[in-house]
Amino acid sequence: MRGAKIPKKGEQEMKGVITEIERFSLKDGPGIRTTVFFKGCNMACSWCHNPETLSVKPQLMVYPKNCIGCGACVKACKAGARTIENGILHYDRSVCTGCGACAQSCFTGALVMSGKEMAVEEVMSEVLQDRNYYRNSGGGVTLSGGEVAAQPEFAVELLKALKNENISTAIETNLYAPWSVYESLMPFVDLVMFDIKVFDSSAHKKWTGVCNQRILENAKRIADSGKPYLVRTPVIPGVNDNEEEIGNIAEYVGGLGGARYYELLLFNPLGESKYDALQVKNDFAGTRPTKTEDAERLEQVAKRKSGLPVRVG
Structure with a gap:
């Protein structure tokens, strides 16, 4: 593998904790992609459909x-x-x-x-198997989570290795990390996909455990950087599935300038079995996605407020 760093004798090889490596993904960026799910998150969204990714420990x-x-x-x-x-x-x-x-x-x-400890070389050996699919479809590798910024040093080394192999890269992030973390990632990233989950700061803290000021500031910095980006909002029943919240977020996203599009992600109930498997409480047990007619109404609000193409996923 070109450009990969080989540890010197006695030098400990950097490892990250990975939940899963998903091949042939069509939803985590353009083209056919391999998505590497990092374990560990710096937020605690009450509705998280991947609760196994919240702790960095296996x-x-x-x-x-x-x-x-x-x-x-x-x-x-x-x-x-x-x-x-x-x-x-x-x-x-x-x-x-x-x-x-x-x-x-x-x-x-x-x-x-x-969760499994993996070295950069181990991850690369898996993602390189699909190099031809990336080239032929305009795809690449997406680092997701959990939260990529929860393991920034490993993320940087993995992104460097991917760029050394001329593979297109993307990250999915909640943007809740110091800007210095994203500064270290940006040189090796071709596309940033980030969430703005709730616009009201107090409500954001209630549902995710943190305020959203840093997230909104980092969103502006991403937009100003000129790096290609898109914005997503998970539509959660009883949290933000109303015209006011979606409208406020969409208006802010439109004001950033330059987003490829704005995406509304409907609530995913498939995480219920994971809560049971981890033996932890699920605050959204029994919750189902927003109804089609209501999702269409929110889509129209998002289009009007953002001035951007809007997708519902």
Whole structure:
């Protein structure tokens, strides 16, 4: 692989924690892409449909319906987190070390580790398999998450390696990191896709855990940089699925100038099983996406306020 840095003897190779590498994606930027999902996030959106990406640490996901009670995981677990009593398997997450031995012993898919330490070379070996698809479709590689900016040093090294291979790059980000982080990423990024989730600052903090001032400031800096970008808003029932919120965001996005388009992403309910597998509370359990007629109404508001092409995904 051209341009890849080979660690010197005794030098520790930089690694990142990756949740998943998804090939042949058509939704994370132009063309056919490979999306690398970083683990760890600096926000805590109440509706997150990828809760396994919030913590940077590898986590065990448990799917009891797939379990056949063979007990292999009990033998593999050295921490005593997996036990079997009266033929019933039990899991004590509080003593789990996240080593993944139980998941490695489970052939039914009842236990799955979310998150794996990977070196830049390891990620590159996977994404380079589809180089021809990138070239023929105008695609490339997108770094997503979780949050890319939660592992900035690894992101920079991976982006450098991708550019050394002449692969088009994109990032998906919540923009909630110091601007210095994005300054380090920008030289190696061809497209920035970022979210503005809620315009009202107090409501933003209520639903995501942080205020949005830094996000709005960084959005302006991205726009002023001349880097190609587009903006997305997840449409969440009971949070921002109203004309006032979408209108305010759209107006701000239009005022930035230069966005390729503005996209409304309808609520994704498919994360419910992940909350169950992680054994964590899901505040949006049972919530369903905005109805078609309401989504169309919000689309028209977004078009009128932003002056941009608007997509609904």
